[in-house]
Amino acid sequence: MRSFSLLRWALALLTAGPALAQTPAPNAIRAVKCGRLLDVRTGRIVANGVVLVQGETILQAGANLPIPAGAEVIDLGNALVLPGLIDAHTHLLQNYRPELGGDDNNMLLTVATLSTARRALLGAAMGREDLEAGITTVRDLGNSGHNGDVALRDAIAKGEVVGPRIVASTRALAAAGGQFGQLTPAAQALVAQEYVAISGVEEARRAVRQALYDGADCIKVIVNTDPRVVSLAEMKVIVEEAHREGRPVAAHAIGDEATRIAAEAGVNSIEHAYTVPDDVLKMMAAKKIFLVPTDYPAEFYTSAFPAPASATPEQRQQYQQGAQGFAAGNNKRLARAVKAGVRIAAGSDEYYQVPGKTRGQSSLQMFRAYAAAGLSPLEIIRAATLNGAELLGLKDKIGALAPGMAADLIAVEGDPLADITALEQVRFVMKGGKVVKNELRPK
Numbered sequence: 249m250r251s252f253s254l255l256r257w258a259l260a261l262l263t264a265g266p267a268l269a270q271t272p273a274p275n276a277i278r279a280v281k282c283g284r285l286l287d288v289r290t291g292r293i294v295a296n297g298v299v300l301v302q303g304e305t306i307l308q309a310g311a312n313l314p315i316p317a318g319a320e321v322i323d324l325g326n327a328l329v330l331p332g333l334i335d336a337h338t339h340l341l342q343n344y345r346p347e348l349g350g351d352d353n354n355m356l357l358t359v360a361t362l363s364t365a366r367r368a369l370l371g372a373a374m375g376r377e378d379l380e381a382g383i384t385t386v387r388d389l390g391n392s393g394h395n396g397d398v399a400l401r402d403a404i405a406k407g408e409v410v411g412p413r414i415v416a417s418t419r420a421l422a423a424a425g426g427q428f429g430q431l432t433p434a435a436q437a438l439v440a441q442e443y444v445a446i447s448g449v450e451e452a453r454r455a456v457r458q459a460l461y462d463g464a465d466c467i468k469v470i471v472n473t474d475p476r477v478v479s480l481a482e483m484k485v486i487v488e489e490a491h492r493e494g495r496p497v498a499a500h501a502i503g504d505e506a507t508r509i510a511a512e513a514g515v516n517s518i519e520h521a522y523t524v525p526d527d528v529l530k531m532m533a534a535k536k537i538f539l540v541p542t543d544y545p546a547e548f549y550t551s552a553f554p555a556p557a558s559a560t561p562e563q564r565q566q567y568q569q570g571a572q573g574f575a576a577g578n579n580k581r582l583a584r585a586v587k588a589g590v591r592i593a594a595g596s597d598e599y600y601q602v603p604g605k606t607r608g609q610s611s612l613q614m615f616r617a618y619a620a621a622g623l624s625p626l627e628i629i630r631a632a633t634l635n636g637a638e639l640l641g642l643k644d645k646i647g648a649l650a651p652g653m654a655a656d657l658i659a660v661e662g663d664p665l666a667d668i669t670a671l672e673q674v675r676f677v678m679k680g681g682k683v684v685k686n687e688l689r690p691k
């Protein structure tokens with residue numbers, strides 16, 4: 249089969265993609281120069297920043313560092329450089345369309361019409377949009393078909409697809425029916441693509457072991473979809489099995505009962521918690537359980553999910569007030585959580601196509617909600633860097649610009665410490681030492 253081998257070799261030369269061709273030589277040193285460098289640990293901005301990168305990692309970051317002879321210099325002018333952002337809660341393999349209805353309609357159409365392979369390709373597009381907006385790492389929390397998130401994670405890690413680092417959960421564990429509303433028996437067969445139904449502690453244990461076998465980096469549990477709730481005994485076994493292998497547990501929980509079960513079981517993060525009592529917040533602070541507040545400003549909800557064309561003016565007003573009330577309630581609970589000492593990791597929970605915005609651009613709107621709840625810009629940046637890295641179990645690899653860490657860095661022209669929306673205009677992205685985007689080339 250020699251001729252076949254030759255043909256393959258010739259084809260490989262012709263089709264080698266730019267992503268693979270751009271892989272930096274392992275020993276090549278690059279110097280990223282910037283007017284301002286943000287140290288997210290101290291909260292200080294230093295002038296004349298330099299980040300020395302070798303291969304995929306950071307050698308050194310600081311002010312006025314000498315640039316080694318022969319190093320390639322990437323001059324970002326007066327831009328401000330900070331670590332790549334981390335979205336601790338997203339769903340790359342879902343991109344629902346509001347005009348098709350709510351979650352149930354979209355979820356059914358997705359599982360009935362898109363194969364996992366097709367969804368992985370959708371995820372590649374969503375991941376690219378996240379990365380170009382400055383999100384260099386995501387934790388993908390389910391609704392990915394049968395392990396489509398693992399396939400995408402591995403393809404990105406191998407450089408076959410350009411995208412963010414992915415921490416994958418595989419299918420979420422849930423009570424019967426997952427997050428679907430009532431379905432016919434025939435349609436219920438589709439639920440298994442999205443959720444592993446558990447009932448009883450041994451099923452919970454088996455589901456975690458299956459997730460580990462499937463390649464999960466973390467475990468996602470839907471603690472409640474009213475009136476179905478995963479019990480405390482089941483949650484404890486899930487946490488025990490996951491923690492034995494060092495995998496964090498993310499719990500979708502809303503309301504008194506579910507958030508308390510999640511906190512008592514000792515999960516690593518509680519997602520959403522749109523309503524959560526004070527004693528649970530206290531327990532979360534004591535146990536160092538992160539809150540991932542998947543919040544947006546009211547304008548986000550009304551632009552992403554506009555009222556139907558047939559709505560009367562009164563209905564429109566009600567709709568507007570509903571969005572404002574929801575956002576205001578979320579702001580209050582986030583402020584209560586911060587006051588109680590609960591640590592925050594940023595998470596968008598983005599899975600709808602927002603008109604006129606890429607996936608990354610719409611995800612970053614979450615920062616506006618955090619600001620409205622009273623978080624300072626530095627607290628928000630830490631939620632999306634240091635805290636996210638710790639929650640994902642990657643604090644030695646990402647979330648800060650320090651020697652030995654992955655060279656994941658982004659740059660903006662504005663001052664995000666004065667106005668957090670400056671992060672919505674990321675002009676330069678480097679992930680793992682590779683430049684993904686650079687709109688700051690000297691003119």
Ligand SMILES: [Zn+2]
Binds near residue numbers: 337338339389597
């Ligand atoms: Zn979610």
